Amino acid sequence: MSDTQQNQPETNNPNPNPSVKPMQTKILYLFTRTPLHVGAGASVGAIDQPIIRERHTGFPVIPGSSIKGVLRDAMSRKEQQDADRVFGKQDAAGAIAIGEAKILAFPVRSAKGSFAFITCPLALERLRRAINNSGEQSSAVPNSGEQSFKVPSEPDDMTCLAGKAVTLERNNAKGVVLEEYKFNVKGDFPQNCEDYLLDLLEDAVWKVAKGRLVLLSNGDFAHFVRNACEVSQHVAIKPDTGTARPGALFNLEAVPAETLFFAPLTPLMRCNEEWKLLEALINNNPILQFGGDSTTGLGFCSVKLA
Amino acid sequence: MRAALKNPRIMEATMIPMSKDVRELIGPWAEQVDNRALLYEKYALPKVWGEPRKIDNAGRWNVLRIVTRGSALLSEDAQRLRSEANGPNVQPEVAEKKRTYARIAESMAKVGKFDTDLVQAWNENAQKFMDDLRKSYPERLVTFEATLQSRLMINMAGGVVENAGICLDRCFGLPFLPGSAVKGIARNQALWEIKRASGQEKKKLLDAALLLFGYAKPDLSRNGAFGWAAGADLGNTVTLTRGTNEFKGLACFLPAYPTTKPKLVVDLVNSHYPNYYKGRHPNASDNEEPRPNYFPAVESGCSFGFAVVLTRWFNGLPLSEEEILGHARKWIENALTKNGAGAKTAAGYGWFQVGRTAPTQAQPAAGMNKATPADAFIDQWRGKLNTKDNFPAALPAMNQLDDDGLKRAFEAVIPEQERRRLRRKNPYWQSFTSGRHAEAGKSILKRLNLQLT
Numbered sequence: 047m048s049d050t051q052q053n054q055p056e057t058n059n060p061n062p063n064p065s066v067k068p069m070q071t072k073i074l075y076l077f078t079r080t081p082l083h084v085g086a087g088a089s090v091g092a093i094d095q096p097i098i099r100e101r102h103t104g105f106p107v108i109p110g111s112s113i114k115g116v117l118r119d120a121m122s123r124k125e126q127q128d129a130d131r132v133f134g135k136q137d138a139a140g141a142i143a144i145g146e147a148k149i150l151a152f153p154v155r156s157a158k159g160s161f162a163f164i165t166c167p168l169a170l171e172r173l174r175r176a177i178n179n180s181g182e183q184s185s186a187v188p189n190s191g192e193q194s195f196k197v198p199s200e201p202d203d204m205t206c207l208a209g210k211a212v213t214l215e216r217n218n219a220k221g222v223v224l225e226e227y228k229f230n231v232k233g234d235f236p237q238n239c240e241d242y243l244l245d246l247l248e249d250a251v252w253k254v255a256k257g258r259l260v261l262l263s264n265g266d267f268a269h270f271v272r273n274a275c276e277v278s279q280h281v282a283i284k285p286d287t288g289t290a291r292p293g294a295l296f297n298l299e300a301v302p303a304e305t306l307f308f309a310p311l312t313p314l315m316r317c318n319e320e321w322k323l324l325e326a327l328i329n330n331n332p333i334l335q336f337g338g339d340s341t342t343g344l345g346f347c348s349v350k351l352a
Numbered sequence: 353m354r355a356a357l358k359n360p361r362i363m364e365a366t367m368i369p370m371s372k373d374v375r376e377l378i379g380p381w382a383e384q385v386d387n388r389a390l391l392y393e394k395y396a397l398p399k400v401w402g403e404p405r406k407i408d409n410a411g412r413w414n415v416l417r418i419v420t421r422g423s424a425l426l427s428e429d430a431q432r433l434r435s436e437a438n439g440p441n442v443q444p445e446v447a448e449k450k451r452t453y454a455r456i457a458e459s460m461a462k463v464g465k466f467d468t469d470l471v472q473a474w475n476e477n478a479q480k481f482m483d484d485l486r487k488s489y490p491e492r493l494v495t496f497e498a499t500l501q502s503r504l505m506i507n508m509a510g511g512v513v514e515n516a517g518i519c520l521d522r523c524f525g526l527p528f529l530p531g532s533a534v535k536g537i538a539r540n541q542a543l544w545e546i547k548r549a550s551g552q553e554k555k556k557l558l559d560a561a562l563l564l565f566g567y568a569k570p571d572l573s574r575n576g577a578f579g580w581a582a583g584a585d586l587g588n589t590v591t592l593t594r595g596t597n598e599f600k601g602l603a604c605f606l607p608a609y610p611t612t613k614p615k616l617v618v619d620l621v622n623s624h625y626p627n628y629y630k631g632r633h634p635n636a637s638d639n640e641e642p643r644p645n646y647f648p649a650v651e652s653g654c655s656f657g658f659a660v661v662l663t664r665w666f667n668g669l670p671l672s673e674e675e676i677l678g679h680a681r682k683w684i685e686n687a688l689t690k691n692g693a694g695a696k697t698a699a700g701y702g703w704f705q706v707g708r709t710a711p712t713q714a715q716p717a718a719g720m721n722k723a724t725p726a727d728a729f730i731d732q733w734r735g736k737l738n739t740k741d742n743f744p745a746a747l748p749a750m751n752q753l754d755d756d757g758l759k760r761a762f763e764a765v766i767p768e769q770e771r772r773r774l775r776r777k778n779p780y781w782q783s784f785t786s787g788r789h790a791e792a793g794k795s796i797l798k799r800l801n802l803q804l805t
Contacts, residue, residue: 079481080531080607123665153523155390157378160470161523214377214384221377223385226394228373250477251523254470276522280532285543285577304523332484335604335663341566343531343606348484 071179074328075246076108076147076307076336077348081276081300084108084337084345093277094296100148103168103264104272106301108147108336113309116336117144121327132320141317142324147309148172151243151255152271153302157223159212162260163306164224166267167200170239176310195242203263205230209240211257222260225274229266235259249348251304276300300344311351325351364456368395379462386464388418388525388616392648396513397460409453412618412646413460414513418525419616419648426461430454466525471613474524478609478657485606485661492662494677497611497655498688498704503619504650505702506533508695516647518616521609527616527650528609529693534658534684535605539565539577541687542679546581558582559670560679566601602664603680608656612708615651620644649701655708658684726757730764737765744783747792751799758799776804 084106086098100107114133122129134140150169156162174197201207206229208222213231220231240259244252262270282294313321328351337345365380378384382395392414399410409429416422416429436442437450482495506519506529521528542561549557562578571577578586623629625636626643633640660680662673671679685706687693692702729749737743746765753761763771770780781804784793797804 155387155394155522157382157385157387157390157464160387160467160525216377216379216384219373219376221373223374223378225390226370226374228371228377250473250480254473278530278532283536283540285540286575286580302522331488333481333488335661340604340663341601342535343604346481346485346604346606 071176071310071312072351073173073176074113074147074309074311075348075350075352076309077247077249077252077350078301078303078305078307078345079333079348080303080343080346081278082108082303082305082337082345082347083298083300083339084112092297093299095298097275097299097301099272104268105149105169106271106275106305107149108307108309110144110146110309112336113147114140114144116334117324117327120331120334121323124327128323132323139314141314141320143312143314145176145310145312147307149271149305150308151259151306152267152274153304154224154260154270154274156212156258156260158214159258162208162212162222162224162258163255163304164260164262164267164270165243166262166264167197168264169267170195170197170261173308176308179310179312195239196236198236198239198261201232201261201263203265204228205232205263206266207231207233207235207261209235209257209259212260224260224270229260229262235261246352247306247348247350252306274302276302298339300339307347364452364459367401367456368397369401370395381459381462382464383459383462384464386466387523388466389520389522390525391463392418392513392518392520397456405449407453407456409457411513411516412644413457415516415618415646415648417460417463419618420651422618423461423463425618426457430457430461433457468613470524471526474521474526474609475611475613478611481609482657482659485659489661489663492665492673492677493659494681495657495659496681496685496706497657497708498608498685498706499655499709500650500652500703501705502652502692502703503617503701504652504654504694505619505647505696506530506694508647513647515645518648518650526610527614527654528607529656531605531607533693534608535565537687537691537693538605538680538683541683541691543577543581545683545686546578554582554585557679558585560676562599563669563671564601564603564676564680564683566599567597569597572597600664602662602676604661604663605680605684606659606661608658610654611657612653612655614654616648617651618646619649620646656704660684724757726753726761729753729757729761733761733765735765737767744787744789744793747784747789747796751792751795755799758796762796762800774802774804778804 082097083095084098086096088094089096097106098109099105118129118133121132130138132141148169150173151163151165153161154164174194177194198207204227206222208229208231212222214221214223222229222231240256243259244256246252277297277299279295279297281296282291283289284291311324328349332348332350333346334349335345336347339345366375368380368382370378370382378395382391385391385395396414397407397410399406399408413426413429416425419425431454433450433454437447437454442450485493485495504527506527507517509515509517519527519530519533539561542557542565546554546557546561558578558581561581567578571579572586573579622642622644624638624642625633625640627633627640628636660677662676665673669676688704689706691697692700693704694702696702729746733743733746733750737746750758750761750765770778775781776785784790784797785804787793
């Protein structure tokens with residue numbers, strides 16, 4: 047993980063004609079303002095309604111098709127023709143490729159500072175790779191590397207790099223307590239990485255992340271995103287008796303509010319004016335709703351394209 | 353290990369279960385933990401653990417540790433126990449037990465400092481969220497504030513401490529109303545209003561509710577929610593004649609976050625007849641020892657921001673967006689002000705007033721003290737409207753009450769045996785239909801749909 051800086055950006059130039067300046071990938075940031083439930087259907091486990099996760103890491107994701115559907119729906123409410131141009135219709139493919147939203151930072155309860163935003167080298171590396179594909183760090187821009195950040199090497203399991211606001215010092219021990227686990231602090235969360243992440247959003251709660259970022263090993267991060275999601279119990283009430291309806295109890299898993307995701311949006315070769323329509327849509331709609339159970343307020347996310 | 357168990361101080365230092373490395377960092381009593389939700393759910397003091405005896409006060413102290421003045425209250429408990437232990441005629445083992453408990457209470461009084469800047473950030477966040485929603489859904493959004501007039505409890509049944517749960521935001525440790533709770537009380541209110549309405553009004557309310565809350569096939573059956581509320585009228589609504597028997601609600605009911613600084617307090621239910629309720633005594637006699645159970649509650653005076661968004665819309669619906677949102681707002685408001693939200697609403701908890709207002713009374717059950725004209729009427733006339741007294745004098749005042757009030761007053765002040773025999777020849781009912789106040793009396797009977805036979 048430590049030598050990732052040497053990895054070359056993937057060279058899938060969207061435009062083979064060098065005289066035309068290629069349009070670059072942009073990153074869509076999604077910050078959950080209420081819990082998010084992108085369901086994975088029913089389950090036979092303890093949780094009746096689990097969320098969709100990446101198979102190999104267990105990280106929660108929002109599929110690209112989900113994001114595309116939400117964006118398309120928002121646009122078609124204003125202008126159906128625009129939506130068809132940007133997102134396609136039968137016999138006319140869309141002009142934009144929408145990637146899966148991957149997790150970047152996840153809120154966990156902390157003994158000190160009330161809560162921490164955890165992240166891991168794998169999540170950061172994925173963000174950096176997506177940025178490298180975007181205009182921001184294109185090789186054509188000199189010194190563009192300074193705008194980005196260096197992915198720190200992976201800490202050992204049960205150790206972390208942590209901000210001051212969540213670090214406890216007592217009896218010569220220095221650590222962070224997340225839920226019921228202790229992590230030894232091996233150093234501060236890297237400054238340039240924190241600066242970069244904090245600049246991504248203007249949200250009041252995200253600004254509180256200053257000093258609350260904690261870098262865990264990929265495995266420890268996976269533990270929390272697998273096991274520290276919200277599980278809420280629901281039951282139906284019979285209106286005539288006011289008592290619970292038998293057999294109607296279920297529990298529902300959701301990604302907690304204040305989780306940060308990112309997804310790459312890439313204009314395809316045939317994309318021209320469509321990109322502006324998409325940018326306008328996202329700029330004019332700072333909140334969009336993703337996933338299920340919208341009627342009970344789930345899935346409202348701040349969105350930003352950068 | 354045996355030796356350690358004999359030393360009460362060492363034993364006390366491991367009474368809150370956690371691993372050794374965590375204990376070293378946050379202290380044996382989790383005194384460094386400053387997240388209320390975490391403290392309450394992961395670092396609670398068990399009733400039985402390490403100590404051979406059951407710790408009676410564990411439940412109370414767990415609650416005290418997370419409430420706003422908790423540290424001071426725990427210190428007071430410690431002081432009281434200590435002075436009791438030093439009192440005259442105390443058995444040595446009782447005194448020792450009290451001293452141990454005093455030490456535990458004192459240790460638990462050292463709680464982490466809850467960060468007030470975070471409250472500020474969260475209040476600001478709630479505000480910005482509303483502003484952003486307005487940009488994304490202009491004219492499809494209704495927001496308003498409501499202020500608690502009594503204490504509030506939500507998710508009481510959940511949690512680690514039995515029947516003493518509270519809905520706290522995980523990150524901030526602050527109370528809020530989940531969207532499902534807001535939708536639930538609004539829908540319940542709508543169903544009852546539909547049930548009580550008739551004619552065109554009933555159909556209108558039904559249309560609005562079907563569109564707002566959505567429905568699935570079981571809701572439309574005779575015993576389903578809408579089937580129960582609407583009865584035979586259900587088939588005639590505009591919405592259902594469109595031929596679908598499942599529909600997702602147009603409205604999103606968002607969680608209500610506090611817009612002012614919330615205060616948590618300790619509250620209790622005190623079971624006076626524990627053995628009677630357990631079936632050990634045939635009668636509830638007053639010589640049983642009361643058994644207090646403590647739980648946390650949100651103190652009255654805190655304001656919450658409510659929001660409903662229409663994320664879906666179609667042309668050709670029987671109601672306009674404005675009308676639909678108007679119904680949503682009214683149903684939430686009626687539910688909050690007339691039925692309350694959360695647990696124990698029948699005991700006066702969870703009652704609100706619309707707007708950001710000062711609390712009328714900083715006491716539990718304040719919601720019950722709101723004197724409506726109907727309540728005043730009932731207070732004045734309860735037990736007096738028998739055949740002996742000159743009861744027809746009350747009829748004009750009774751007729752002035754609104755429909756809800758009239759119904760309540762009628763049931764409260766007219767003796768039950770008279771209400772069961774609605775005979776024209778009955779002297780009681782004759783005073784309704786003839787005499788000086790006959791006009792008011794007849795009007796009351798008509799408004800209540802009562803026919804004398």
